[in-house]
Amino acid sequence: MGEFELIERHFVRATPRAALGPGDDCALLAPAPGQALAITSDMLLEGRHFLATVPPARLGHKALAVNLSDLAACGAKPLAFTLALSLPRADEAFAAALAQGLFALADAHGIELVGGDTTAGALSLCITAIGEVPAGGALLRNGARAGDQLWVSGCLGDARLALEVFRGHAALAAADFEAVRLAMECPQPRVALGLALRGLATSAIDLSDGLLGDLGHILRRSRVGARLELAALPCSAVLAAQPRALREECLLRGGDDYELLFTAPAARAAEVRAAGAAAGVAVTPIGLIGAAPDLVLVDEDGREGLAAARGFDHFA
Amino acid sequence: MGEFELIERHFVRATPRAALGPGDDCALLAPAPGQALAITSDMLLEGRHFLATVPPARLGHKALAVNLSDLAACGAKPLAFTLALSLPRADEAFAAALAQGLFALADAHGIELVGGDTTAGALSLCITAIGEVPAGGALLRNGARAGDQLWVSGCLGDARLALEVFRGHAALAAADFEAVRLAMECPQPRVALGLALRGLATSAIDLSDGLLGDLGHILRRSRVGARLELAALPCSAVLAAQPRALREECLLRGGDDYELLFTAPAARAAEVRAAGAAAGVAVTPIGLIGAAPDLVLVDEDGREGLAAARGFDHFA
Numbered sequence: 001m002g003e004f005e006l007i008e009r010h011f012v013r014a015t016p017r018a019a020l021g022p023g024d025d026c027a028l029l030a031p032a033p034g035q036a037l038a039i040t041s042d043m044l045l046e047g048r049h050f051l052a053t054v055p056p057a058r059l060g061h062k063a064l065a066v067n068l069s070d071l072a073a074c075g076a077k078p079l080a081f082t083l084a085l086s087l088p089r090a091d092e093a094f095a096a097a098l099a100q101g102l103f104a105l106a107d108a109h110g111i112e113l114v115g116g117d118t119t120a121g122a123l124s125l126c127i128t129a130i131g132e133v134p135a136g137g138a139l140l141r142n143g144a145r146a147g148d149q150l151w152v153s154g155c156l157g158d159a160r161l162a163l164e165v166f167r168g169h170a171a172l173a174a175a176d177f178e179a180v181r182l183a184m185e186c187p188q189p190r191v192a193l194g195l196a197l198r199g200l201a202t203s204a205i206d207l208s209d210g211l212l213g214d215l216g217h218i219l220r221r222s223r224v225g226a227r228l229e230l231a232a233l234p235c236s237a238v239l240a241a242q243p244r245a246l247r248e249e250c251l252l253r254g255g256d257d258y259e260l261l262f263t264a265p266a267a268r269a270a271e272v273r274a275a276g277a278a279a280g281v282a283v284t285p286i287g288l289i290g291a292a293p294d295l296v297l298v299d300e301d302g303r304e305g306l307a308a309a310r311g312f313d314h315f316a
Numbered sequence: 317m318g319e320f321e322l323i324e325r326h327f328v329r330a331t332p333r334a335a336l337g338p339g340d341d342c343a344l345l346a347p348a349p350g351q352a353l354a355i356t357s358d359m360l361l362e363g364r365h366f367l368a369t370v371p372p373a374r375l376g377h378k379a380l381a382v383n384l385s386d387l388a389a390c391g392a393k394p395l396a397f398t399l400a401l402s403l404p405r406a407d408e409a410f411a412a413a414l415a416q417g418l419f420a421l422a423d424a425h426g427i428e429l430v431g432g433d434t435t436a437g438a439l440s441l442c443i444t445a446i447g448e449v450p451a452g453g454a455l456l457r458n459g460a461r462a463g464d465q466l467w468v469s470g471c472l473g474d475a476r477l478a479l480e481v482f483r484g485h486a487a488l489a490a491a492d493f494e495a496v497r498l499a500m501e502c503p504q505p506r507v508a509l510g511l512a513l514r515g516l517a518t519s520a521i522d523l524s525d526g527l528l529g530d531l532g533h534i535l536r537r538s539r540v541g542a543r544l545e546l547a548a549l550p551c552s553a554v555l556a557a558q559p560r561a562l563r564e565e566c567l568l569r570g571g572d573d574y575e576l577l578f579t580a581p582a583a584r585a586a587e588v589r590a591a592g593a594a595a596g597v598a599v600t601p602i603g604l605i606g607a608a609p610d611l612v613l614v615d616e617d618g619r620e621g622l623a624a625a626r627g628f629d630h631f632a
Contacts, residue, residue, distance in 0.1 A: 071341075
């Protein structure tokens with residue numbers, strides 16, 4: 001099977017919402033009046049962002065999920081996406097499973113694959129997702145203010161724990177491993193939460209590089225500091241049962257969480273909880289924003305320390 | 317130098333046109349009322365789309381040029397782009413040269429890099445370019461009609477000739493080689509021509525996979541055939557001096573031309589020539605569209621034959 005046939009069979013589907021879908025030089029979208037377009041691109045490379053062991057349906061899911069997570073962090077409603085796919089060979093079963101996982105998530109969000117590119121080469125997926133958000137209404141990184149509460153959605157650290165098992169640095173019972181592996185391979189982008197936080201959150205970011213590093217982006221952009229309560233960080237029962245050093249590493253520097261980290265005025269905590277409930281995801285207050293530009297970490301014993309807000313660096 | 321510093325130093329620049337440029341989870345664009353958005357993504361992989369010998373400034377240029385060429389083929393005006401970049405290491409000189417070539421072309425078209433992603437990995441560049449075109453006014457592949465003239469911009473085949481020299485299948489004098497190498501490594505996207513052809517061309521495509529294959533896309537989409545005059549194909553003096561078999565291969569199946577192939581009513585030939593003159597690029601009539609779904613190739617001796625309209629297939 002050749003390139004065009006492979007694309008035609010697995011990746012070209014009807015696109016009733018787009019003005020023009022795949023198959024021409026460009027896709028065409030007609031944005032709604034008064035909406036700004038939110039645009040994000042993320043690339044996944046084998047060996048760097050995923051392991052060769054990942055089931056292809058989960059890989060298709062994740063490649064789109066990490067981009068939808070960026071839209072969620074801006075409070076944008078997803079509209080469409082493009083896919084540039086590099087495959088080592090025209091493997092029909094692999095392509096079919098990849099497409100199944102990709103389109104299952106796309107369908108869940110009512111969005112369309114409108115174009116892209118296919119190449120023979122080392123396995124990689126580069127997706128650009130496009131969403132819309134009312135002009136002036138996007139959630140940004142720079143709006144946190146002293147006195148705001150710091151919140152996070154879902155649970156943190158399971159994806160990193162799964163990676164440590166794959167690396168042979170931790171061991172889990174089979175059912176526990178499958179649960180954390182699902183967190184790593186099938187993250188759920190918090191799109192509904194992002195929409196519910198419009199006009200409520202003062203800043204937001206999605207957690208892809210680890211809590212400390214991504215929090216650092218909010219603090220630097222907003223020119224504020226924070227006091228973070230380690231004991232408050234939401235964590236699965238599987239991770240809670242791990243040794244303290246591993247647990248803290250996974251929670252603070254895990255990466256691949258794809259939860260939303262956001263701030264909101266303390267007086268609006270009930271509204272934040274209601275937004276989480278409406279979106280079907282737990283939201284947990286984990287600290288406070290302060291005026292001094294330090295990140296103070298309060299450990300499980302109540303001891304305070306200064307943390308370096310550094311995230312994962314691909315070249316470090 | 318780490319990932320964030322490398323990006324900050326070479327790839328983050330002011331973006332006065334975008335509502336929000338790089339550095340947040342998404343970029344924000346505010347489209348003009350009544351305009352549709354044209355979106356295209358193309359990925360370049362080392363060894364597949366470019367050779368390791370390419371100067372990095374030319375690589376930066378080409379990665380953007382191939383995407384602007386898709387916008388040109390739709391008659392869209394470029395607005396902005398994202399870049400997902402995978403680099404083997406944080407090589408400052410390489411990144412600086414890559415950025416220089418990329419931004420020189422971006423500046424020439426008045427467009428901004430609004431976001432993206434950087435990873436350590438095999439060298440690859442995935443760009444998504446976004447343009448605007450009046451709603452209903454895009455040039456598509458499906459509008460060619462029997463009686464239309466078939467036109468092409470610029471010269472064909474030089475990029476393929478350069479590749480044959482790199483492969484050791486052809487030899488050229490140094491100055492000739494540099495000229496065709498420039499065609500391969502620094503294609504000029506025909507954006508001004510695409511804009512000038514709005515309301516005039518009945519169909520258009522950019523030539524990336526070779527003339528016969530890309531013409532085949534227009535013919536299939538438009539449900540028409542064509543009669544193509546090999547002797548009419550525009551060709552550089554360097555390629556004209558090559559043996560006939562090599563010359564024909566480069567002209568018909570070359571790939572990487574990034575010229576526009578388009579159709580227009582025969583009665584509007586003078587307007588097409590004026591559009592080319594206004595855009596500063598030669599336009600050449602190379603055949604006629606017919607109702608029968610065949611592609612008839614008339615060779616340099618006036619002999620007719622049926623051609624298979626197949627393009628480059630990455631998996632063939």
